[in-house]
Amino acid sequence: MAGAFGRRDVLRLAPAAFALLALATPVSQAANDFIILQSTTSTQNSGLFEHILPLFTKKTGIEVRVVAVGTGQALKNAEKGDGDVVLVHSEPDEEKFVADGWGVKRYPVMYNDFIIVGPAADPAKIAGIKQAPEALKKIAEAQAPFASRADDSGTHKAELELWQQAAVNPKASSGSWYLETGSGMGATLNTAAGKQAYALTDRGTWLAFANKDDFKVLVEGDAKLFNQYGVILVNPAKHPNVKAKEGQAFIDWLTGPEGQAAIASYKIDGQQLFFPNARPQS
Amino acid sequence: MLDLAEAFRAALRQIAILDPQLIEIIALSLRVTLTAVAIATVIGFAVGGILAVYRFPGRGALAATLSALMGLPPVVAGLFIYLLLSNAGPLGVLQLLYTPQAMIIVQVILVIPIVAALTRQTCADLLEEYREQLHSLGASSAQIVTTLLWDGRYRLITAVLAGFGRAIAEVGAVMIVGGNIDHVTRTMTTAIALETSKGNIALALALGMILLAIALAINMALMGITRLASHFAYA
Amino acid sequence: MLDHPRSLAEARPLSSGTLLPVELHGLSLEAGGRRLIDGVDLAVEDPGISVIMGPNGAGKSLLLRLMHGLIAPTEGTILWAGTPMNGQIRRRQAMVFQKPVLLRRTAVANIAYALGLRGVARSERGSRAFQALELAGLERHACTPARILSGGEQQRLCLARALSLDPEVLFLDEPTASLDPASSLAIERLLVNAKHRGIKVIVVTHDVGQARRLAQDVIFLHHGRLIEHQPAPRFFEQPESDAACAFMAGGLVL
Numbered sequence: 001m002a003g004a005f006g007r008r009d010v011l012r013l014a015p016a017a018f019a020l021l022a023l024a025t026p027v028s029q030a031a032n033d034f035i036i037l038q039s040t041t042s043t044q045n046s047g048l049f050e051h052i053l054p055l056f057t058k059k060t061g062i063e064v065r066v067v068a069v070g071t072g073q074a075l076k077n078a079e080k081g082d083g084d085v086v087l088v089h090s091e092p093d094e095e096k097f098v099a100d101g102w103g104v105k106r107y108p109v110m111y112n113d114f115i116i117v118g119p120a121a122d123p124a125k126i127a128g129i130k131q132a133p134e135a136l137k138k139i140a141e142a143q144a145p146f147a148s149r150a151d152d153s154g155t156h157k158a159e160l161e162l163w164q165q166a167a168v169n170p171k172a173s174s175g176s177w178y179l180e181t182g183s184g185m186g187a188t189l190n191t192a193a194g195k196q197a198y199a200l201t202d203r204g205t206w207l208a209f210a211n212k213d214d215f216k217v218l219v220e221g222d223a224k225l226f227n228q229y230g231v232i233l234v235n236p237a238k239h240p241n242v243k244a245k246e247g248q249a250f251i252d253w254l255t256g257p258e259g260q261a262a263i264a265s266y267k268i269d270g271q272q273l274f275f276p277n278a279r280p281q282s
Numbered sequence: 283m284l285d286l287a288e289a290f291r292a293a294l295r296q297i298a299i300l301d302p303q304l305i306e307i308i309a310l311s312l313r314v315t316l317t318a319v320a321i322a323t324v325i326g327f328a329v330g331g332i333l334a335v336y337r338f339p340g341r342g343a344l345a346a347t348l349s350a351l352m353g354l355p356p357v358v359a360g361l362f363i364y365l366l367l368s369n370a371g372p373l374g375v376l377q378l379l380y381t382p383q384a385m386i387i388v389q390v391i392l393v394i395p396i397v398a399a400l401t402r403q404t405c406a407d408l409l410e411e412y413r414e415q416l417h418s419l420g421a422s423s424a425q426i427v428t429t430l431l432w433d434g435r436y437r438l439i440t441a442v443l444a445g446f447g448r449a450i451a452e453v454g455a456v457m458i459v460g461g462n463i464d465h466v467t468r469t470m471t472t473a474i475a476l477e478t479s480k481g482n483i484a485l486a487l488a489l490g491m492i493l494l495a496i497a498l499a500i501n502m503a504l505m506g507i508t509r510l511a512s513h514f515a516y517a
Numbered sequence: 518m519l520d521h522p523r524s525l526a527e528a529r530p531l532s533s534g535t536l537l538p539v540e541l542h543g544l545s546l547e548a549g550g551r552r553l554i555d556g557v558d559l560a561v562e563d564p565g566i567s568v569i570m571g572p573n574g575a576g577k578s579l580l581l582r583l584m585h586g587l588i589a590p591t592e593g594t595i596l597w598a599g600t601p602m603n604g605q606i607r608r609r610q611a612m613v614f615q616k617p618v619l620l621r622r623t624a625v626a627n628i629a630y631a632l633g634l635r636g637v638a639r640s641e642r643g644s645r646a647f648q649a650l651e652l653a654g655l656e657r658h659a660c661t662p663a664r665i666l667s668g669g670e671q672q673r674l675c676l677a678r679a680l681s682l683d684p685e686v687l688f689l690d691e692p693t694a695s696l697d698p699a700s701s702l703a704i705e706r707l708l709v710n711a712k713h714r715g716i717k718v719i720v721v722t723h724d725v726g727q728a729r730r731l732a733q734d735v736i737f738l739h740h741g742r743l744i745e746h747q748p749a750p751r752f753f754e755q756p757e758s759d760a761a762c763a764f765m766a767g768g769l770v771l
Contacts (some may be wrong), residue, residue, distance in 0.1 A: 420608045433622075434621075516664075
């Protein structure tokens with residue numbers, strides 16, 4: 001039975017081959033300087049980070065690793081010290097974050113706006129209404145389906161604020177026409193599209209979203225739909241592992257002329273998504 | 283409207299142009315899962331073999347727990363490891379959060395119960411046939427474990443494949459401990475989740491098809507080896 | 518087309534049988550409320566082939582396993598040359614079961630495995646295993662996966678494996694029960710060869726012809742009790758008990 005390489009030899013070699021395959025898969029390592037940015041899914045889904053972060057890395061050599069979760073989760077993660085910088089859009093929560101000592105200082109960075117989108121059929125007839133709370137009231141009265149993020153995010157908190165101004169408690173109808181998805185913006189929009197439901201979304205995510213179905217922007221322009229973003233350095237006094245120097249470098253760049261210009265230059269289909277509004281540094 | 287054909291075409295396009303981002307994501311998925319499966323296999327074989335052969339108090343409870351852990355939701359495992367590795371947690375000093383290493387750790391936890399439970403079953407079945415003879419030949423319990431593991435080697439391939447399937451397909455655990463960071467911890471499954479949330483359904487499906495194809499290839503290769511083995515009555 | 522085992526002269530010399538006599542005192546085995554072995558008092562002193570016979574369910578296989586230390590008795594003792602049964606004594610014995618039990622490896626690897634368990638040096642295992650195969654006429658199949666071999670070849674392999682361990686006592690539980698006549702003959706020849714080499718052989722069989730061919734003495738069991746223990750010529754000529762008479766006459770013994 002000597003000589004030829006037979007089937008039995010394949011059996012003997014197989015485990016070794018498999019082990020080699022496991023070890024040989026290419027290893028991508030970015031062992032250089034990096035910071036962890038806790039931010040929101042809406043910002044990520046808009047594509048903004050892919051546009052501006054490489055510019056920062058090119059200038060400073062510092063890589064920015066983005067963990068994209070809801071605003072609430074981003075702030076909680078930062079409280080645990082699992083991030084160096086947070087970039088979210090819920091001013092009261094951001095102020096509390098700093099007041100509680102978890103963050104050093106809050107800097108305004110940019111703003112965009114929320115819009116209410118819905119199916120072309122528009123069962124609640126809200127197209128063109130100027131006041132957002134009024135539109136929500138009509139949706140509630142018509143009991144038209146509405147998809148909410150319901151995930152403690154900046155968008156969600158803004159949405160709840162608008163319901164309050166409309167004097168409607170949608171949670172009472174949770175599960176019937178008010179759909180609490182508990183998910184990020186994109187997942188919620190997918191649900192809205194699937195259920196032909198209205199949704200409140202930030203314009204950035206909407207413009208970048210690829211599953212719009214026949215949906216249209218129905219309500220926009222209300223001052224109450226203004227959405228401000230803030231950036232905060234996680235407090236190194238509370239968590240010594242925070243990379244304060246690099247984190248502050250990022251904040252300085254983001255709120256400085258180069259970062260602000262980068263934000264302004266990000267467009268989809270010719271439309272600008274975010275509007276820089278950082279206060280000039282003294 | 284969803285178009286499966288378009289998704290399929292998108293998949294082929296991605297593969298054809300050998301998109302470097304795609305290669306990077308595939309490489310990371312394989313690296314994380316294959317490493318995790320390798321580690322979990324060593325541990326799982328040992329645990330399963332010992333459970334099948336040794337008698338000790340609490341053995342039944344341990345076997346039942348292992349079986350139950352097969353159904354451990356990946357997202358729960360992810361949360362658990364996240365709390366351990368978080369900077370506010372006991373192992374924060376290791377700075378492993380949001381790294382591929384953390385993803386490997388959590389997948390090891392998910393795979394061990396499967397490999398161990400299936401190993402235990404295989405060894406128990408083999409033991410029924412071999413117990414008396416091995417006892418007669420004078421094998422110690424430890425020797426019986428190694429003998430059964432080697433003897434059942436082709437059946438155990440199935441156990442390893444089951445573990446591999448669980449690991450390559452899961453998204454919840456690696457999302458939480460890895461953070462789905464571009465170029466660092468983005469795997470096929472987290473990329474699919476991301477593209478889905480961006481509404482890029484076709485691309486998400488395409489990635490899914492590629493993932494399935496890879497898993498299929500690995501499965502077929504190993505099943506082929508097992509079939510070969512049965513020709514020699516080794517399986 | 519029968520492979521003849523090698524002659525006596527080329528077989529390995531054995532240590533003297535210091536395990537005999539084996540004495541069973543009041544041996545009993547109880548399980549599920551039933552007495553499967555009931556107060557057996559037995560002494561086997563002489564070398565050669567002892568055959569255990571009896572109707573189905575008499576407890577023959579159980580007795581074998583008790584003597585080999587695979588099961589512990591509920592009552593009574595087993596003494597090998599005055600020493601109670603223990604692991605060390607078991608390592609000087611070997612057993613072949615009714616159905617061949619072989620690992621998923623080649624024939625020679627199966628024997629080498631057993632030698633390894635006995636602490637034989639790795640460098641020696643191959644040659645000793647091959648010698649054992651030659652003794653059983655299986656050297657052609659050395660590199661064949663053991664479980665592909667025919668039933669008769671597998672059982673010869675199991676016997677070869679047992680013999681390779683240089684046992685002082687060899688137990689066999691109905692070794693040829695499912696084998697063709699040619700294979701049975703090969704097995705019997707190996708047992709006779711073993712006897713000549715000084716190995717004490719204790720074999721359970723329900724094949725009266727086989728018993729006649731092999732037995733030096735006959736141990737007859739019924740309902741877990743020892744009914745008779747006689748030298749073979751006397752037993753086959755005229756059994757003392759009714760049960761044995763009925764059994765030898767071919768009737769069903771209740």
